[in-house]
Amino acid sequence: MKDKFNEIFRSKGINYLSEDVPLSEFLKFFDFHGDDDLLDLGEYVSSELIEIMDFVDHHGKPELIMWNLDGKRIDYVRLSPEHRRALKKLQDFGVVTKSVSGKQPWMYHFVSGYLISDSGIFCSLTLTAQTAYALKKYFNGKEKFSNNYLDKNDPWYGATFYSETQGGSDLAANKTKAIETENGWVLNGSDKYFASNAGIADGAIVTAMTGDKGIRSLETFFVPAIRKSGDLNFNIRRLKNKLGTIAVPSGEVEFLESEAYLIGERGKGIYYAMEILTISRVDDALAAVGIARKSFWEAYLFTERRSSFGKKLNEHPLMKKDLIMLEAELEASLIISLYAAQLFSESSHIVPPYNNTYNYARFITHIAKNMAAWASDHVTQYSMEIFGGIGFFEEFPMPKFHRDALVTSIWEGTSNIQALDMLETIMKKGVATIFFNDLKTRKEKVKDLKMKEKIEERIKFVENQFNSLMKSDSLEMNSKDLLKLFGQTLSLTLLAQAGSEIGSERLLGVSKVYDIIAFEPSTIQYEEILQKMELVKWMHKN
Template sequence: MPATHEISNQVPDLVGHDVAADPPLLEGLEREGAGWAREDLHVVGRLAGSALAAEWADAAHRNEPRLRTHDRVGHRVDEVDYDPAYEELTRVAVEHGFAGAPWADERPGAHVARAAGFLTWSQLEAGHGCPISMTYAVLPALRAAPELLATYGPGLTSRTHDPGLRVPSTKRGLLAGMGMTEKQGGSDVRANTTSAAPSADGTYLLTGHKWFTSAPMCDLFLVLAQAPHGLTCFLVPRVLPDGTRNTFRIQRLKDKLGNRSNASSEPEFEDTVAWRVGDEGRGVRTIIEMVACTRLDNALGSAAGMRAAVSRAAHHARYRSAFGRTLLEQPLMREVLADLTLESEAAVSLALRLAGAQDRAPRDEHEAAFRRIGVTLGKYWICKRQTAVVGEALECLGGNGYVEDSGMPRLFRESPLNSIWEGSGNVNALDLLRILAREPASLEAWRAEVSGVDDRIDAGRKEVEADLAHADERDARRLTERMAVLLSGALLVRHAPTAVADAYVSSRVAGDHGQAFGTLPRGVDVDALLARLPDTSRSA
């Protein structure tokens, strides 16, 4: 047959680069006190940008987890089989300290280093990050049970990935999950009906059903259940100390929109052995620190998703031509990419600032107060922006972006997740109202962060303060958004190049911006914004 077409004007694969070669990321790493981790971050970045890692990410999603309820001869096993690529992604994350390792690292900036690495590695694939995040978040909750922390802490802070269900004390490394929500309650965990009956030996027997329990092959789970004195937190191991399997019957795996490399299950408990974490009736208070950590990772993960999408859009625009010029030379495309770059830089800067607060909170009162309100604001706003950013970035690729091979559909399917996980937008907005009412120090910390850097931000702050005098639930979302945008703007004014800060403040704070991306005010230095794009050139 004669040749029917020649292949030209197609974009090379985005591989062979350093994902960590990203100005806002590297500047934030230094600013928040973890410059010592730069070399390791680049090691992670080069691996995240490699062709091998791209193959892992693709395989982990195409070969989805499979549930095995029974073994060959009929024994109940309730195991989930993952593609080997998923285990490779998890191994890298654990070895580089993105799970529980920072809690055993006394260096200042350890949590910032972890956050920057997690943000970098998550750009490759988000699903395996679920057990990584949960392991990170479980450790502070275990402080309420010192004996359990002493027993399981070394495994949870290990940098060794040791998959498979065995007695936790015999393993070189552990991963932890959570079982909080039930079908009748969702975010209203106080409506949980799973019961916990105390036993004579100090353990409890749990009976009930959980609606969303992700990563069911983790070694340990924190679970909320109703004890005699109210909702209580418990630790549930998959394998008991005597080597027998704890009752953890997986009814099914969820068929989800995205995040498909990560198995999300419905486990059923029947006389499942559990150890109490914290006092009876204090379950919600026990998991507060855990919630703060997972919300931080929601923000980091969404910032990663944005940055990954913008990198792909910019890479496409550098190589694709139309009407005699590359897309990156087209004025409207430049406006869109500049606007997307600006939004994603604000997300990266805010997420790393929150990681800095996480790191310094134990020894700094301002940081502790700021962390409480800042994580709520960042989780709400960064996660909300992810879907809009990824959708616009996908459009930059045209029809090619709608094809699975481009990687954009997977990023788009992932984009709503973090806004839902660990409390939807409404839950976070209502949480902000509670913080404002009960924790005046947090409001003062926010005020200190945004004051005195720009007259337009100061004007916005005064408007917020006036609105607080009569705010009710209907105002919660508007307040959360406004406070997050002002905080992001103040961070950029303090730390980003002037052109970047002015573009953000004039468009997002002062309101000179349309409803779609690519509608920045006239006079914005587009070249300066595009210079902040990640460097996707091939590594040497």
């Protein structure tokens, strides 16, 4: 039988690690080398995973089977055998275990997320990484389950059940109750409404209330899926019908006298919950940009083949500009997401009360998550448009990229919540000073003098805006705009610094284009750089 998937997805066969020039440049800049597994993962994604997940998305949804043949409650989420094999394969690449066990820095896990870039299957691994991270860091072998995630033969999965029907952003609205008994903690509640990986997970990190003092009563627990007796420890009421992220089952979960284990020290639950969430926020950022890259790469290949008015699409000046602008936006969001990944890698050992290294990593993560999600939304949408009408057809993989991109600004905290949390790190932790110092130090490393002057001008502008805003009473109202300004200035500075440090003229060009996008978006441009196809031509495939 002939395999014709490459007729509907031209990127098949690309190695998303070694052939992605900007990624390679950035990894060099961040001094991260990976290993052979990561290289194989880059190839596996385009040659097999995208096809499998596209099929799962359209025809192989996870299904909840509540009872077995003997009438016993099992809450089994049935996955297609190909989906199960794909999960096992990704676990074999060490997407979770290598970073959690310390064999590789956390950067390994985050770069894997960029390569996999499927909001569905990667969500299953993100949740597993978060849970394993918490077990390793806060139980550290003290409980029997703390090392289960290392099992190579029967990979282990995790989940995070925080959000409830009445409030996802506002965790103080949690109604799930935790009570300490002589046999340990037990949870009761039926409001966990967005429980992803339910039915797959061997255990979950769960937030619950121990009293009525709002957020101060919130504690974070590990809850195994199976009780000591061997019965189910929590039930799944139903699975959700979603627009995207189809591969990961998201369900409603009920706790009834469920056995639970307190994470860390009493009274610090919200800190642990947020720390664990930082992993999925960095993951979300990298997956968002990864989705954008795959969708845009596919669109670029289309512009090389398709003609209109006697020319290839990528020869029309208007389309050239489109491609170059999208490329710069994508690279800007990639470099800032990798920066967040690097900062998290360096601060993952820190425990509460947190120091400035951790606070700064969290601050950058809020910014990166929004910048990446916005770019992913825009790039995947316009990549569909590049295909014209067929971009809208579900028989090709393009619409799935966009559907999967849309969730990235919602889950793990919406864009408003990222802006408010960023504000909190400024007001309570004083990270703005660290940020401006970081920008200025990086700017000094830019070798192109014109670019350096421009960045200096941009930093001054943003600093002035920030200082005026701090004196006003409209800080909260403007927090998302502030986040965007910070993100744009940091991305610009990082792009130019990376270009200088690794000696890449291409990157310097990208930084010039990004400066226009960020700081002069509505000015008519005569810049020659907007015709320079070298910035995107590396995506060419024979």
